[in-house]
Amino acid sequence: MYPIAKLCGIGLLLGLLATLLLKNMLLGDAVDFHRHKAMLVGIDGVQYEQLKQVIEAGKAPNIALFHLGKSYTGGIKGTVTQQPTLSGPGWATILTGAWANRHRVGSNDSGLRNKTDSLFKLISLSSPTRHTASIVSWNPINDNFVDDINAGFIELGVKCGGDDQCTTDRTVQELRTGNFDFIFVHLDQPDGAGHENGFGPRYQEAITRTDQQLGQILAALTKRKHDNPEEDWLVMLTTDHGRRPPDGYDHGEQSYSEKTTFIALDKPANEELTRPIEDPIDPGLEGLYGFASVADIAPTILVHLGVNTDPQRYAIDGVPLLGHVGVRQLTASLNSANRTVRLRWRVTEGSKQPLRIYRSGQLIAKLTDSSNEYIDSELPPTIGQLNYTVVLNEVPVSRLVSEVPVKR
Ligand SMILES: [Zn+2]
Known part of the structure; x- marks a missing residue:
């Protein structure tokens, strides 16, 4: 068993090396993370x-x-x-x-x-x-x-x-x-x-x-x-x-x-x-x-x-401290009576692309990069929990909105 397993291991290693080399050639100078x-x-x-x-x-x-x-x-x-x-x-x-x-x-x-x-x-x-x-x-x-x-x-x-x-x-x-x-x-x-x-x-x-x-x-x-x-x-x-x-x-x-x-x-x-x-x-x-x-x-x-x-699966509340910051200070508040969610944020960097908003994985809006507020008035029939993600300069930031207080 041992020599075969070892050979397989070497084969895998060579395969991996070839993949890495190919990837480097295709990506040119791209960062190898x-x-x-x-x-x-x-x-x-x-x-x-x-x-x-x-x-x-x-x-x-x-x-x-x-x-x-x-x-x-x-x-x-x-x-x-x-x-x-x-x-x-x-x-x-x-x-x-x-x-x-x-x-x-x-x-x-x-x-x-x-x-x-x-x-x-x-x-x-x-x-x-x-x-x-x-x-x-x-x-x-x-x-x-x-x-x-x-x-x-x-x-x-x-x-x-x-x-x-x-x-x-x-x-x-x-x-x-x-x-x-x-x-x-x-x-x-x-x-x-x-x-x-x-x-x-x-x-x-x-x-x-x-x-x-x-x-x-x-x-x-x-x-x-x-x-x-x-x-x-x-x-x-x-x-x-x-x-x-x-x-x-x-x-x-x-x-x-x-x-x-x-x-x-x-x-x-x-x-x-x-x-x-x-x-x-x-x-x-x-x-x-x-x-x-x-x-x-x-x-x-x-x-x-x-x-x-x-961004469709993002669920992180923080903002990265390296590279682009995206939107800052995102807040999301649910108004149960009006059935709306109000999102607010601050933008401190420019962007060539529109700002995008996702509700629970679904793209719901594209706005200019200078906007700092959005009111979502098309909530689903059952609100439950909604995860909002705002993307600026390809940096997502999320907030969770819940209809009922979350049990901790
Ligand atoms: Zn302590």
Whole structure:
């Protein structure tokens, strides 16, 4: 059996090589996204102003290397996207690009299961040669995504049970010897230090220790890039929630400080991260909704990996932070009495093609790129749930509208 299996393996390999060569010849200089890889390092419970202080004091030299921007989590207060500023809902949004009305992880209950397509699933399905890993200190993340582990969309799932050095060492090992196209890493120390001590030196020291572990991970990646110069890595950093003022012990509610997060990239980001909208559609919370959101991380990684984003099947609430931004701040509100859905958005880039609107996979309108509103008055007899997708410059952005409140 063995020699035949081995021969078959070689045959397959040769076939694959021939296909890749043919593809390269046909595509000419087109980007080969199979060389694109991504790592997302999540650091739990890092409050934005506290992080800035640690960076400015020179005590987070690794995070300081990144392009860092302010962002928000917890959805938009008072709308269908609102979710608690807790780790379960926060990481589920980061790993899906969707708010809890889609992913249904509404609390820290490890029995909850993500109910929308994850980054892991979308990346795995995009090519049989792509592999993903999720290495976490806070175990419930891999419980919430265990369906992806069982389906093989997460090929390597590691739970380190609160031990950040275990998470760091395993990530370093996989960067040295593994062949993953997307690695999610979760480090937990700052959240624990916040719950124990609130804001203060101990909290800031925890951020510094995490920065040192990030340094170990980045050193392994630098070595890997040196040995594999054809690989094009995107590294992103983020957190799942801020902390409650004034003392920083807790989180979970909708205050500015709890909702404020950060997103950092090792590549220059587009205006969604670098140029917040000064007069956002929802002016609440001192303009916080004019900034990027943690839902923008997943679509950014998909853009870097060249994962096809079919607007007819798109269900991601975030906006990519690389390349074209598409429409920003999309909102969708259902008026049950009038049987209409009002969509609003902002456009900050030009387009040569019309803006397109899809309702649950069906194209319903083409508008000029300067439009910023559409009222859908031809709703189906049973509304149930409608997924709207607005496409500008081939970038889709979606919102889910439900007739009845979504059970979480
Ligand atoms: Zn916490």
